[in-house]
Amino acid sequence: MPKSTIISDEDFQKFREFFYRKTGMLFEDSKRYFVDKRLLERMTATGCESFRTYFTMLRFQASGAELQTLINAMTVNETYFFREEYQFRCLVDSILKEIITHHPASRPIRIWSVPSSSGEEPYGIAMYLLEHWPQLEHWDVEIISSDIDTRILEQARAGLYASRAIQHVPAPLLKKYFRRMGAQYQISQTLREAVEFTRVNVHDTADMRSHRHFDVIFCRNLLIYFDDLSRKKTAESFFDALNPGGFICLGHSESMSRISPLFQIRRFPEAIVYQKPLEAR
Known part of the structure; x- marks a missing residue:
């Protein structure tokens, strides 16, 4: 390996x-x-012969396209239905x-799944509502799902899954909501149209300002990748x-109590979740 392509500790x-x-x-x-x-792969793909050259492009490229491509390469997207x-x-x-005891009937109930990964979580939520929430016929529900990885968002919109992703989907639901396409x-299509996918960087305050007025957020196993400062900032957003x-x-190994005092702990029979107080504005 040429010395110029070696990535030093610095x-x-x-x-x-x-x-x-x-x-x-x-x-x-x-x-x-x-x-x-991943850095060496991107240096090769962009024709940069040294880390310094690549890093300069990464920081100053006006379009930000290479940074987004690198983010896509650096993020881990592995999940399955009904996790x-x-x-x-x-x-x-x-x-x-x-x-629904305090929600205006004139406004939709908004559910946000972030990160979306390849779509198993938001589509799973949609299926679960259709199958298990009789009130759905009386309420308009919007499901929005977001990720920082633009490549994985395209996969989510396509809604194509290998057998591992659907291993926990009951056979009747597999038959009802999926069609076999080779392997x-x-x-x-009904479920694909029921979920809106958007790109968001939860660490970017401007990005987060464009995502508002949600009634439920699913953010599972994301904050474990952040340090304490980033977790606190994201929790506030x-x-x-x-x-x-x-x-x-949050994910089963995550606790909002250790991140931010803003939320109230709610212990329901099925799970521990966190609530924004009703009186909060």
Whole structure:
């Protein structure tokens, strides 16, 4: 390997700090091999013969296209349908029951799934509402799903999945909502049209301002990639994005109590979730 393409410890530190400022994601030293590999791949793809050249382009490219491509390469997107299903049960049995007691009938109930990954979570929410929430016929529900990775958003919109992703989908639902396409399964057009996919960087305040007035947020297993400062900043943005009385669901290993005092802990029979107080404005 030519010396010019070797990424030094100093280079790694510079990149790590830059990427953290842009995304809130902080790569530990244990991720060094993964980071170096992705950087070298992008240096090759862009024809940059040294890290310095590539890093200069990354910082100053007017379009930001290479930064977005690198973000796509650096993010991990691995999930499956009905992951942590108990939170979906909590949504239909407890959360929505409480929301509709104070929600104006003239406004849609808005649910935000972030990060979207390849769409399993938002489509799973849509299926769960259709199958288990009888009140759906009386309420307009909007499901928005967002990710920082533009490539994975395109995959989500296409709604094509390998067998691993649908392994926990009950056979009747697989038959009802999917069609077999060779070795893959595509989710029905009705569900694809029911979810709106958008790009958002949760670490970017301007990005987050464009996502507002949600009643429920699912943000599972994202904050584990952030440090304490980024978690706190993101939690505050989610607080602002929720309507008063709205709820946020985190991953099973995440606790909002250790991140921010803004939310109230709610212990429902199905799950522990976090609520923006009704009186909050």
